[in-house]
Amino acid sequence: MTKAMGSAMRRIQAGNALSAFGLGFTVPYLYVYVAQVRDLGPTSAGIVLGAFAMAALVALPFVGALIDRRGPVPVLIGAALSAAVGAVALGSAASLVTTVASAAVLGVGTAVMQPALATMIVRCSLPETRTRAFAMQFFLANLGLGIGGLIGGQIVDKNDPTTFTLLFGIEAVMFLVLAGIAMTVRMPHIPLVEGAAAGRGFFAGIRTMARHKAMMQLCGLGFVIFFACYGQFESGLAAYGTEAAGIDPSTLGIALAANTAMIVVAQFLVLKFVERRKRSRMIALVGLIWTVAWIAAGYAGLGHGSQTMATAAFISTYALFGLGEAMLSPTVAPLVADLAPESMVGTYNSAFALVKQLALAVGPAVGGPMGASLHMPYIVTFILFSLGISVLALRMGKRLTPAQDLPVPVASIVVAKNVPAEGESAVKTAA
Incomplete structure (x- = not known):
């Protein structure tokens, strides 16, 4: 990896961890927030969670071509800003309509982040280092979610709606931080293949x-x-x-x-x-x-x-x-x-x-x-x-x-055999 790729990778992983940290504040408590805190009932909570998922299903089929045409950085910035808006709106929504709309905006933003971040990791890694890069992403995402959920659990109080507003506010700030970090990332230039499907x-x-x-x-x-x-x-x-x-x-x-x-x-x-x-x-x-x-x-x-x-x-x-x-x-x-x-x-x-x-x-x-x-x-x-x-x-x-199934070079896994030179072999045969 070049120095520039390493610097970009560190920023990508930091943004990934912080956004997961923000999600951890709200994801475990979304059902309780809608059904009990906003007093919309379990049916409405199911509708809101469904809107969160369906919005992602609608957006994802079209995101890939956009990433390939415009690059992952602007797509990630747009997704993070969308998620921040959705989080703030959800934290203040009181009716079913505004809650569903806010959840849909948040769902689109968080869903689009996934392929954008994954593409950035691919662009900033080599086949030999990609395994560890994705392992680090998964590790940091789980760590961020766990810590965020733990801290959020100490703040949340279902009898006090302002505590949930605070949680969604923290989540929005983390998404804005992710957008800010993404703006500083300089991706390696990848020329598009002539006539590629993405074009x-x-x-x-x-x-x-x-x-x-x-x-x-x-x-x-x-x-x-x-x-x-x-x-x-x-x-x-x-x-x-x-x-x-x-x-x-x-x-x-x-x-x-x-x-x-x-x-x-x-x-x-x-x-x-x-x-x-x-x-x-x-x-x-x-x-x-x-x-x-x-x-x-x-x-x-x-x-x-x-x-x-x-x-x-x-x-x-x-x-x-x-x-x-x-x-x-x-x-x-x-x-x-x-x-x-x-x-x-x-x-x-x-x-x-x-x-x-x-x-x-x-x-x-x-x-x-x-x-x-x-x-x-x-x-x-x-x-x-x-x-x-x-x-x-x-x-x-x-x-x-073989390269797709086992990308690490064989030479780094198996000690090379000591093959004698042609002359050495001839001498041993004669002996």
Whole structure:
């Protein structure tokens, strides 16, 4: 990496951490804010959360081509400013209409940040350093969310709406800080390839990507990954834990903390192991780890042990998910970047972000009702999904080039053999 790329990367990672810190102040409390503090009720809260997700689904398909044409920096600045406006408006909204509109603006801003930041990381890294760059991004994002949520929990008071206004204000300031940092980043110049799909617009980019079988397989795999893990955290798995396992609601917070703690502790411990092995095999291994996690969840709700054992097994489920997430963060996002043509990195990142958003929308809708009432089918279904991750990952690996599946140069992994010179070999033969 050049000195300029290193400087840009440090600023990008700092902005990423601060924006996650701001999100942590409000994300855990959005439902409570709408339903109880603004007294709009649970139905309205569901509508607001749906608007937050749907706005992202509407925006993401068109963001990639914009990033590839205009560059990720102006797109990130616009997204951060949009998110700041949405946060301020949400903190002062009182009616359902203004709350939904504010949530939609905030949802668009936060969703567009993801592919913009990912593209900036790609532009400021080399294939050999990209794995660690994305691992650092994931680590800082989780750390920021965790610290923000912890501090926000000490401030928030559902009997005092001004405390929520303060939280949304802090979130808006963090987004403005991100925009300010982005303005100082000097990205390496990447010339567009002549006749590239990005230059012809959104639909040409989609057609090009649809013909890329490895990317299509990765998108399908990504949907299963996000559906079977992230899409269940605060919906199906939480409902299953409280209904089937008899977990106290306060224990859900401990389980989420165990997930975050595992990510923070394990991220760089597993990095060396992950980056020196084929990506497809690492994703397959994550599928097996998550299979064990779902078996632990099954024991918690369907076993006949004590409540203490059930609680421990349930918390272990979240911790095992965290271990898998720590292994995926330096694997999946860099693979998207390595599959993308030079002029379509933004399009590929946006497409994968859209897949993630779809999974996060479908996951709770499917998992929530199953986890609450169909306990055994719920566990069996997601054990099969986890095993499916392993199968899909190994199938995808057959379509990857050696450089895409294992980007770290072989010479840095395997000690080179001591091959004798031609003359030396002749002397040994004669001897």
